[in-house]
Amino acid sequence: MKSVLERAVMIAAAAAMLLASSPLGAQEPGQGRGRGGRAGGPPVASDWPPQGPAPRTADGHPDLSGNWQPNAIRQNVDMVGAGVEVPMLPEARAVYDKRKAALGREDPEARCLPPGVPRMSTTPYPWRIVQTPTLVMIVYEGGAHIWRQVFMDGRPHDPKVEQTWLGDSVGHWDGDALVIETVGQNDITWIDAAGIPHSTDMKVTERITRPDLGHLEIVHTIEDPKTFSKPWSFTTKPSLLRGELIEYICQENNKDIEHLVGK
Numbered sequence: 481m482k483s484v485l486e487r488a489v490m491i492a493a494a495a496a497m498l499l500a501s502s503p504l505g506a507q508e509p510g511q512g513r514g515r516g517g518r519a520g521g522p523p524v525a526s527d528w529p530p531q532g533p534a535p536r537t538a539d540g541h542p543d544l545s546g547n548w549q550p551n552a553i554r555q556n557v558d559m560v561g562a563g564v565e566v567p568m569l570p571e572a573r574a575v576y577d578k579r580k581a582a583l584g585r586e587d588p589e590a591r592c593l594p595p596g597v598p599r600m601s602t603t604p605y606p607w608r609i610v611q612t613p614t615l616v617m618i619v620y621e622g623g624a625h626i627w628r629q630v631f632m633d634g635r636p637h638d639p640k641v642e643q644t645w646l647g648d649s650v651g652h653w654d655g656d657a658l659v660i661e662t663v664g665q666n667d668i669t670w671i672d673a674a675g676i677p678h679s680t681d682m683k684v685t686e687r688i689t690r691p692d693l694g695h696l697e698i699v700h701t702i703e704d705p706k707t708f709s710k711p712w713s714f715t716t717k718p719s720l721l722r723g724e725l726i727e728y729i730c731q732e733n734n735k736d737i738e739h740l741v742g743k
Contacts, residue, residue: 528694528720528722529693529694529695529719529720529722530693530694530720531692531693531694532692532693532694533692533693534690534691534692534693535693537611537613539613541653541656541658542656542658542689542690543611543690544609544611544616544658544688544690544696545609545610545611546608546609546720546721547606547607547608547720547721547723547724547725548606548607548608548609548696548718548719548720548721549606549718549719549720549721550601550602550603550604550605550606550607550716550718551716551717551718551719552601552602552604552716552718553602553604555602555672555714555716556599556602556603556604556672556673557672557673557674558672558673558674559671559672559674559676559714560674560676561674562714564712564714565712566676566708566712567708567709567710567712568676568677568707568708568709569706569707569708569709572676572677572707572708575675575677576674576675576676576677578675579670579674579675579677580674580675584670584673584674584675587670587673587675588668588669588670589603589623589669589670589673591734592624592730592731592734593624593645593668593669594623594624594626594645594646594669595623595669595670596645596646596647596665596666596668596669596670596671597628597646597647597649597662597665597684597686598671598684598686598700598702598714599623599669599670599671599672600618600620600623600628600646601686601698601700601716601718602672602716603620603622603623604622605620605621605622605623605728606621606622606721606725607619607620607621607725608725612632613632614631614632614633615629615630615631615632615633616629616630616632616651616658616660617629617630618630619725621725621726621728622728622730624730624731625727625728625729625730626645626646628646628649629649630649630650630651630660631649631650631651632650632651632652634652635650636650637650637661637663637664638664641663641664642664642680643664643665643666643667643680644664644665644666645665645666645668645669646662646665647662647663647664647665647684648662648663648664649661649662654687656689656690657687657688657689658686658687658688658689659685659686659687659688660685660686660688661683661684661685662683662684662685662686663682663683663684664680665678665680665682665684666680667679667680667682671702677707678702678704678707679704679706679707681704681705681706682702682703682704682707683702683703683704684700684701684702684703685700685701685703686698686699686700686701687699687701693720694719694720695717695718695719695720696717696718696719697715697716697717698715698716698717698718699713699714699715700713700714700715700716701713
């Protein structure tokens with residue numbers, strides 16, 4: 481297994497190449513780090529991810545538990561360049577254009593700050609889902625090595641959660657889909673490395689399904705009338721990780737900032 485520093489350097493290099501290319505690479509949206517490989521690692525055998533039906537819990541819902549790799553580097557680096565229609569209002573477009581022209585120099589994620597939601601789903605590090613009937617936990621290897629709580633007990637959003645890094649998440653089942661609604665995030669985070677902004681009024685809805693044993697599908701819908709003219713969405717297709725999460729402490733040896741010269 482490669483060291484954390486080696487892997488981080490490879491990810492940064494890949495992101496730089498993607499930003500420099502137009503169009504943004506030849507990879508299809510939703511595909512990312514090779515067949516079952518870790519970020520920066522070699523591809524693994526073609527029999528991975530495993531095939532078969534999605535498992536179910538005792539209460540009949542799909543079991544989303546497991547370690548997952550995002551396969552969404554294109555959306556993480558440049559959502560618009562990946563082909564996603566992002567209907568920014570003029571003021572938001574001006575912020576975006578300025579950030580992109582500076583080559584993402586001020587990206588908070590490059591400073592080891594949490595990426596926020598929905599970018600937690602596209603940052604190129606795996607995560608673990610732990611599913612119970614009343615609480616779903618998502619533990620992230622990257623993004624400052626943090627975690628989310630998704631409350632499944634029917635409670636409303638906590639009105640005291642305002643301008644936090646990951647917001648307040650509540651979930652429910654809609655058939656075989658886990659629907660997570662997140663509000664209460666600050667406006668510091670970017671939606672992608674190119675610099676899509678958002679306001680503190682943003683609401684993110686994630687609709688997660690497990691079509692088979694080796695894959696998830698996550699449809700992210702963003703609503704923010706202060707930033708976008710209408711709701712918009714994008715889809716990622718994580719695959720089952722072949723291995724375990726490792727300790728990754730961005731703050732310990734962050735080498736990105738000195739290279740982010742921008743323009």
